[in-house]
Amino acid sequence: GADVTHSRARLRGDDAVTGNSIRLNFQRYVARTGTNVGLAAYRYSTRGYLTLNDAARAHDDAWGYSTRARQRYQVNFTQRLGARSSVYLSGGHVAYWDSTQRQNDFQLGFQSTLGRANYSLSAMRYRLGDGRQDTRYTFTFGVPLGRSPSAPRATTQVGHSGQGGKLQLGVAGALGESRALTYSATASRSAAESGSVDTYVAYQGGTVALNAGYSQAQRYRSLNLGAAGSVALHAGGINFGPAVGEGFVLVQAEGAEGAKVGYGDPIRVAGNGYALLPHVSPYRWNQIDLDPSGLPLEVELLQTSQRVAPTAGSIVRVAFTATRERTLFIDATDALGQPLPFAARVVDDNGQPMGAVGQGGVIQLRGANDSGALIVDP
Template structure:
């Protein structure tokens, strides 16, 4: 349970409380713990200096409070140090500050740190990290980071730290775009030092491919001092309308591993079954796109998202209780598909599956010119297709022309410009695309002349 308050020029403040009931497994049997955790947060952005400061204020947890991860780790023995550490956090103070120096072409600076302690444990665990980021011409980016961590006695024993109760690390990273030779690709290299003689370096290439950048790939090779602790990896991931596929291979000085997988989601609804990309994180909310007849139309809400062969797909990552804009890319619609509006807005509740419905007209697109018989069809006359389930109408322009979509290959239309029977006429039509060798649906915009009687 929490509450947040916007303070205008003074930033924003929030407070929340969490209740946890935990069942723990011990050598004496299961025990139950109950506790609370309280958190205070403050955040402020300073527009004049382009700075952001976040004081993740303070969190205090009672002795019986365990997070989910702490409860899962409770009965996991550590054979390396012969120590089964049952610590749970007592309090934590955290501060994050970032300063953008782009206006001066000096990059950006970020500083973060925290201090926390544990129940049944003396001392504090402290962490401080300072990072600087900048870029050169042609998109070459680099960063420099220093991190210092001081452990408590037991957390030091259960960590990979081997130098008393602290750990220092300096790293530098460089990213070079390879767009001139390999579109969407970057070359990266990094070097890390623990300031105690240990050195580790890694280099690799990663990027995206295909029209929608829905194929991503990576490869890298790393090694430590004297060619020790070497490792490497290579793999790729493909995101499509019906799910996601991945394959990879990695190795180190004492292991080899091949991994592959397929994942996705399935929604059963009143119009049938639709397969889609995997759900992301907690199942907050998702949208079922309904555009009947608009197959393989791109959805601008994610990588590799397109409607299936019936015009349906799943958008699996929506924020609950927030407006989400679902849009179809008009340029990907086939010539025999027309939609009245390519954008719709949904506001899902938590865990909801909402319909993002689009009104489609499937059929031929035709510009009809009314030829004069005994009279001319006047400007502003309303034209509709006889017997069509589509209620949409077209309006005749000053040249006696009207645009209609979703037309069958042959049929009749009615033009009306008043309430009396004398103020309407009918015309039969046959589209050129329906005859001869040119019979096809994707012929595009057609033009025909008719006489309205």
């Protein structure tokens, strides 16, 4: 593939700075051998080309204008080895305008599984902040602490670089049927510092997201608390939901209280018949689904899926129609105790059709009255 990007930026009241960037790239995946190769060559062909980050740095720091990349080359290679292992190589080279500095970063790694455990080895060559090159070697081993799907996972990581060695031990997991509660705890020790501890816990509910973290090292302690959510006031009432993006969907499904919206986040229709779906993609089709599982038998959704294509920043109301009728399952036989004939017509005492006999002689009756007679017409 190939593409050209044009930029135009006005810096500190000066004349507009314009430029172009040309990119060439190649991607290839060979399924038979499990080989994936990616090559990309970027050349910022003009001096005035600025990325969004370049322009932001230049507004805050005049020196940021001189650290713009002129050429960038990248390579990625992954090779599958058998059914459990793979090896990968990634690297890049960057040259800058107004600077003789060059940046070369490379990483070589191997990862595999051993039973229910996984491990990896990697070597990374990178540039430090003072311009010196360094190489870091890392070994990582992880194993679940139990056989249940919600069992926590323990991880050990050993690293060594020019700055010394580092040892890190951690455990992480999730609780609940939908894994709404996640937690992690990490302890590390390196040659540069005596030791540090980091803990984190987060809860993602249908109406709020909560998180808390605590870190402690030799010279500092920090505690972080966070909460995120949204409140929508509309003609149908007020609804609480997760933190919304630029646009969101207000799902209306009166009569289907408790129905699950979508199949990922734990979002359900509230008691007023509405729910907030926090994220949608603008200018493209978004499928909005209602999951009827768990609803009472007397509730029937006339449709369980709709598509909307909102504009950017819009709030869209998507209405689903639900009916609530008394539903009975009648296991009936004839006077001789034999099953009723399959597909026989069922009418009420006024001759109005009510359904038909199903498999095993069971009659499913929707909209049943509190009293009256049913007649099976074979």
